[in-house]
Amino acid sequence: MDTNLARTRWIQLGLGLLAMMAISSPQYVWTLFTKPLMATTGSTLAALQWTFTILIVLQTFFSPVQGWLIERFSPRLMIAVGAALSGLGWVLTARVDSLLGVYLTYGLFCGLGTGIVYVGIVGLMVKWFPDRRGFAVGIVAAGYGMGALLTTFPITDMMTASGYRQTLTVFGIILGIVGVLAALGLRAPRPDEALPAPASNLVTTAHDTAPREMLRTPLFWLMFVMMTMMSTGGLMVVANFASFARDFGVADAIIFGFAALPFALTFDRITNGLTRPFFGWVSDRIGRENTMGIAFALEAMAICLLLVFRDNPYAFAFLSGLVFFAWGEIFSLFPSILTDTFGTKHATTNYGFLYMAQGVGSLLGGPVAAYIYQGQGSWIPVFCIAIVLDLITATLAYFVLKPMRRNWLGAGEAPGLIAKPAMG
Known part of the structure; x- marks a missing residue:
């Protein structure tokens, strides 16, 4: 690979990271605007929180359509539109006074805009980095997971000084412009650009499977079920984090000079971002399924330890960070293994279908956990379900997904690039 092409793809990664950071705030700082x-x-609050549900549903369940639009027109155009819609959502929210108005702005x-950008950026990175697919997707996914760290305190300060309407307007404009400018520099790799081949230890395909054909394969649905279980189990803990911290009596305990709950939330956001490029990088070297088995089992262990040491605020803060570290990597591992399996041509649309699993998890994880807690009067059954889901998914990754992929790709025991005969 020549020097210019190498520089170009790292620039693309940087622009993708910037665009992802620009659209992270609507999800991660929503809680600041609820009051x-x-x-x-x-x-x-219950009625207002439907806004967040609408955002997540539109971001995830519409992702196949968003992916198709990106491939039908151009990544640059559609990602710019998505960034503009996300920023516009904040600007318009500042001008409405009704609950319906908040839903519609x-x-x-923000739901449609962030979905377009997220799916589009991931789709581009799996194409630009066939040799470092897990790492590259992890980097941009980390941008989405950690981008709001840069805006949380400025937004809080401006709300105190100028009110929420001015804050939404100013930051909506700023984040929208940043996202659009980053998008305007993006492009897909051209067919004549010779990108590095995947590492020899990774089992990948040279054949591109269209979405319709992919949806007919048991292999895709296995990935979908696995991602749904990981999303559901993780979100059972994530969505109810503050509630069980209070029940365990550690929320207001002081550790390192800070209240345990906000300290843990900040630490968790950092580990949730760092895990995505880290485990993506690991998977580029030891294989996706092997990495999944390790990471998912690590989450089960971390949740188990969190349950055992739930009365210790220091253990609570550290182990919650470990839980997030072992959970967030699903956003780098699943898009990478999907593209390894079904090719790059339809990668954006294909991942749009798989990303719907995150939407299913968001609808099941929080509400189901709350319902179980209400019925049992304890968070212990919720933790146990999350642990079981983690262990099942870790087992499926190594003992079911791995041989199914090899069979699908016709690889047998031989690693490397495997061409599968055209379908249909």
Whole structure:
């Protein structure tokens, strides 16, 4: 690979990271706006939280359509549109006074916009980095997971000084412009650009499988079920984190000079971001399924230890970070193994279908966990279910997904690049 091409793809990675950071705030700082929006709309918290549900549903369940639009037109155009929609959602939310208005601005515009950018950026990175697919996807996924770290405190300060409407307007414009400018520098690799081949230890395909054909394969649905279980189990813990911290009596304990809950939340956000490129990098070297088995089992162990030492605030903070570290890598491992298996031509649309598993997990994880807690009066059954889901998925990765992929690719025991005969 020549020097110019090498530089070009790293620039693409940097622009993708910047675009992902620009669209992370609508999801991760939503909680900062709930109190003033409740006062403005006169709604209850439960009613207002449907805004967040709408955002997640549109971001995930519409991702196949968003992926198709990106491949039908151009990544540059559609990702720029997505970034603009995300920023516009904030600007318009600042100008509405009704609950329906919040649904149609923050929920609708930010949901569609962030979904387009997320799926589009991941689709580009798996094409630009066939040799470092896990690492590259992990980097941009980390940008989405950690980008709000840069905006949380400035947004909090501006809300105190100028109110939430001014804050939404200013940051909506800034984040929208940053995302659009980053998108305008993006492009897909050209057919004549000779990118490095995948590492010899990775089992990949030279054949591109179209979405319709992919959806007919048991292999895709195994990946979908596995990602759904990991999303559900992880979100059972993530979505109810503050609640069980209070029940365990550690939320307000002081550690390292800080209250345990906000300290843990900050630490968790960092580990949730760092895990994505780390385990992506590991998977580029030892294989996707092997990495999945290790990471998913690590999460089961971390949740188990968190349950055992739940009364110790220091252990609570450290182990919660370990839980997030062992969970967030699903956003680098699953898109990488999907593209390894079904090719790069339809990678964006194909991942759009798989990304719907995150939507299923978001609908099941939080509400199901809360329902179980309400019925049992304890978080222990919730933790146990998450541990079981982790262990099942780790087992499936090594003992079922790995041989199924080899069989699908016709690889037998031989690693490397495997061409599969064209289908249909």
